[in-house]
Structure formats: C-alpha cells, structure tokens
Amino acid sequence: MTLMDTLHDFRERFNTNNRAHKLVQKWNRIVLLESLDTKRNYTMHIENERMIDVQTRTTDYAAPETEKVVHLQGEESVLGQIFSGKYNPATAVTDGALAVFSDPKDKVKLEALAMVIWRLG
Amino acid sequence: MRGFREITFYLSVGVGMAMSTSVFTMLAGLFGVVSPLWVVIAIALGAAVSLPIAAAIGELASMYPSAPGIRTYLKHGLGDRPSLVLVYMYLFVVVMVAGVEAAVFAAVVHTAAPAVPAVAIVIATMVLVIIANCSGFELPVGVQMWSTFAILGLVLWAGALGIVKGDPSRLLAQTTDWSQDLQQLPAAGAMSMFLFMGYEWITPVGLRPQAYRKGIPYSMLGTIGILAVTFSLFSLGLSCSLDAGTIAASAIPQVMLLSHALGETGVICAVVISAAAILSTFNAGIMGGSRLINALAKERCLPSFVGYQSLTSGAPIGAILTLGGLSLASALVVAYNGLELVIATIGAALICVVYAAFVLALLRLRKSAPQAPRSFRARFALPGSWLLVLALPVMGASALLADAKLALSTSAGAGALTLFALLAADRSLAQKAPRSNSKENARNPVAPAAIVRKS
Numbered sequence: 001m002t003l004m005d006t007l008h009d010f011r012e013r014f015n016t017n018n019r020a021h022k023l024v025q026k027w028n029r030i031v032l033l034e035s036l037d038t039k040r041n042y043t044m045h046i047e048n049e050r051m052i053d054v055q056t057r058t059t060d061y062a063a064p065e066t067e068k069v070v071h072l073q074g075e076e077s078v079l080g081q082i083f084s085g086k087y088n089p090a091t092a093v094t095d096g097a098l099a100v101f102s103d104p105k106d107k108v109k110l111e112a113l114a115m116v117i118w119r120l121g
Numbered sequence: 122m123r124g125f126r127e128i129t130f131y132l133s134v135g136v137g138m139a140m141s142t143s144v145f146t147m148l149a150g151l152f153g154v155v156s157p158l159w160v161v162i163a164i165a166l167g168a169a170v171s172l173p174i175a176a177a178i179g180e181l182a183s184m185y186p187s188a189p190g191i192r193t194y195l196k197h198g199l200g201d202r203p204s205l206v207l208v209y210m211y212l213f214v215v216v217m218v219a220g221v222e223a224a225v226f227a228a229v230v231h232t233a234a235p236a237v238p239a240v241a242i243v244i245a246t247m248v249l250v251i252i253a254n255c256s257g258f259e260l261p262v263g264v265q266m267w268s269t270f271a272i273l274g275l276v277l278w279a280g281a282l283g284i285v286k287g288d289p290s291r292l293l294a295q296t297t298d299w300s301q302d303l304q305q306l307p308a309a310g311a312m313s314m315f316l317f318m319g320y321e322w323i324t325p326v327g328l329r330p331q332a333y334r335k336g337i338p339y340s341m342l343g344t345i346g347i348l349a350v351t352f353s354l355f356s357l358g359l360s361c362s363l364d365a366g367t368i369a370a371s372a373i374p375q376v377m378l379l380s381h382a383l384g385e386t387g388v389i390c391a392v393v394i395s396a397a398a399i400l401s402t403f404n405a406g407i408m409g410g411s412r413l414i415n416a417l418a419k420e421r422c423l424p425s426f427v428g429y430q431s432l433t434s435g436a437p438i439g440a441i442l443t444l445g446g447l448s449l450a451s452a453l454v455v456a457y458n459g460l461e462l463v464i465a466t467i468g469a470a471l472i473c474v475v476y477a478a479f480v481l482a483l484l485r486l487r488k489s490a491p492q493a494p495r496s497f498r499a500r501f502a503l504p505g506s507w508l509l510v511l512a513l514p515v516m517g518a519s520a521l522l523a524d525a526k527l528a529l530s531t532s533a534g535a536g537a538l539t540l541f542a543l544l545a546a547d548r549s550l551a552q553k554a555p556r557s558n559s560k561e562n563a564r565n566p567v568a569p570a571a572i573v574r575k576s
Binding site for chain 1: 184186193196197259326327328329330332412415420433435
C-alpha cells in the first residue's frame, strides 16, 4: 500500500467520523507531509470540517500565504504508519521520527485527532 | 510568520519562560552569597556558561526538530533510563518553580493588599491557571509577545530608576572581601543560571524547518544576552538603592526597589510586573510542561489517566491537572514555610545537572552518529565542552552549600528529589515494558523502536 493509498483511506475515515468533525470546527488547515527519504510531498486540505482533497505535490511546493499550514516531516514509512494508525504521532515526535512545524495548538489538535480516529491514547 | 516577527516570537518564548517572578527571589539570594558588584559578575558567569549549553541544545534541536527536547535528545544521546531520570528531575524543578512562582506572586500582592491572605492568592492563582489551561485557553501570540517585552522594559526601567535615584557609590562601598567573593563565585554562578532557565523551551516551537538552521539556536543565545543585560541592570539598581543585607532578607526585592524609588506607586508597579511575569511564565510553562507529561503518558511511562485529552479542544487535561495539582501543593508548602530561596536553589542545582546532560548527549551523538544531519553546528572546543560537563554538576553542588544556614535543607531536598527521579524512572520503565496478549497492545501496536530521522 502506497502512502497515497493510506492517505485516501485516512480521508475516508476522517470524513465519516463525527467526533473528528467536532474537533476540527473552525480549523481550516493544509496538512503538508514531507517525506525525507523519497523526497515526495503530499497535502491534505481540511476545510469546513471535511478533508476536501489529498494531493501529491512537487518538492518545492509552498502553500499560499493566506493558508495556515501544519508541516509534517519524516520518512515515508513513518508517515504511512502514522496515517494508518500504527504509530502514535505524539510518540513519533518524542522518538524524533516525526517533526511537526506549526502553531503549538495545531500539534495538540493532531494528537487529539489520532485519539479520535485511531483510539490511540 | 516570517523574518523579524518570527525571531521576535522565539525570543518572546525564551524570555517569557525565564522572566518569572521567582527570578527576583533568586537575585535576592545572590546578594546573600556575594557582595553587590560580584552579583553582576555572577550573572555574567551564568550567562557565559549558558551560552555554550544553548549552542549544544541548538545543535540537538537541529537533529530532532520540534521534539520535546529533554526527552528526545537525552534518550538518543544517553539512553532511555538516564533520559527518564533527568526528565523527572526536570519536571520536579518545573513543579517546584511553579510553586515558588505562585508563592512569590502572592507575597507581592499581599504587600499591596494586606487584607487578602497570601494563601488565598496562591490557591486562586493556581486554580485560575488550571481552569484556563484545561479549557484550551492560550494567550494569542501577539499578546504573549507584547506582554513579555513590556515586562522586560519595566524591569530595565526599574533598574535604571534604582541607579538614578540611588547612590552608585554604595556598589563599591559594600564590596569589601574580594577573596571571599571569589571563593563563592562558582556557587553564585550556578545560582544565577536559574535566572536564564527556560530558553530551551524555544526548541519545540519552530514554525518551519528552516528555523532550526539559525533562527532557533540564535534566539536562544539572544535570549541569554537580553536576560544578562536586564538582570545586571536590575541588580545594579538594587545595589545603588538598598543595603545588601536588606535585599538578601527579602523574597520580593522588586517591591522594595520600586517602593523605595516611587513610594506607594512603586508597589503597584511591582504588582504589575509580577502579574505580567507570572501570566507569561504560566501561560507557556504549564502548557509546555503538561505537553511533556502528556508525551510521557503516550509512551506509557505514566498512568493512562495522565494522558487524557479533551476531544473538543485537544487540551491535555490529565497532564494539566497532574502538573497543576502538584504545583498547587508545592506553592502551599512554599508559602506556609517560606521556602522560596531553598526551593529556587535546589532548582538551580538540579538544572545544572540537566544542562550538563544536554552537553554530554551532544558529545556522545557526535561520536555515535557523526553523519546524522545537523542544520546547525555548535562551535566549541572539545576540551571545553568536557570541562562544562564536569564543572556544571560541581557548580550545582556548590550552590546547594553556598548559604551555610540553608545548606542542610537544600542538600537534603536535592538528594531526595534525585532519589524520587530514579524511582520514578524505574517505575516508568517497568510500566512501559511490553505486556504480551494485552488488549492495549493489540489496538495500539508498539512503534518501530529503531526509527531515526536519516535525512
């Protein structure tokens, strides 16, 4: 299963989870995933409590200045494990396997999303 | 947020964490150990020692960007168990300092409003902080930045006022026994490191990967420089206005200085400075500390209720209640027993050990993972860094023994906390050891152990 397949699967779970919708009220973000080993970038666009698209991006991708971005950086396998619920993102950050660049509140939101979608506590 | 505003944000995080109400208590404590001129020299020594530590932390942060520094760096550099011992030691310092903060703030408010009991102020402050953090409230970034720099301006102004309205000749007149001061300098230097504590909290808040190349490391160095100038000026203001013995006997020298210079208005100014300082420190500190505790709970190092998070705001409620509850207990113990300086000194000593561990972790990682990518490299000589690793714990121990009247309490307290940290680490390791056939493991598979950022 490629990371893109995993992200599409995650999108389905996200869009059908009411608790996730509640958590992301008024939280419109572009989640940028940067794979450090394969040098591929992906984006997930969350708007009005829905994940409206998942896309592959070029390595020089820069989100529009007007958008709020949550930037995740790690190896592709790590990103795949995180978005398939096999690796708690909070633990991945502590392990130094994942880096998250964003407003501190957004990091908390991501951890809570993992709890809601994957029941990772 | 880019460019100058981004750097200003990082500086405000570092300065905001360090610029707490309890730093004034520690400044008063320094006047009890060395004479006024040497207080400034001790601050300069504390800054000089802190700079290479900050550079080392900057390099570690560039290897593990956005990670909860102390846990991640020390785990990779020194191993799981030493890392946990030092994390618990650090968390005990956070809890104790939060207690001192609330107690000192209560003492300041009590001076302005004697009718209000100090204990009531302590409880009200801590409960307010806990409720605000549990509801997911955080100061907007702009307010946090402005309030931090406003405190900085007020402290600088208070120091300048003390010099202008005081008598500068007092400074040398009170410096008589230079050999005694020289002997006490390592202890005073270690105590003054308490004044800079908190700059390392800049490392997890990087807003973009490029920040770890220069922005974050240099902001830590800048924070130390700004604080050194501010505290030196404030100490000079104190020295010119008041006797060293009077300063040393007080836990709230900022109130004494401002009331000496401005009368009743000065007391109000001191309350404003202290309120802004506690707001800034608690806003960043309780939230930052609770995220570290939350991360430990997610690793199963702590009981699962500690990792409880709100599913509407995401706030780490279990960790906030744990940290806030312990801090409230610490504040009450400090306020009832007048232990402000004892606790701050223990904090200074333990933090010297933690900082030494950061430098040691970097030295080990340079040897074990020389090719690991680092977007920032600390430029210090190897013998110098080993000297730092060895000297810091010695400085910390000398801080514990600096004041003969407090030596027993500080040494016993530091020893007890070190023992608790060892026991807590053992308990955590036992708790997180894989349990076969458990429901939890089936649902939450253990993460790959050997994943390390390679590029």
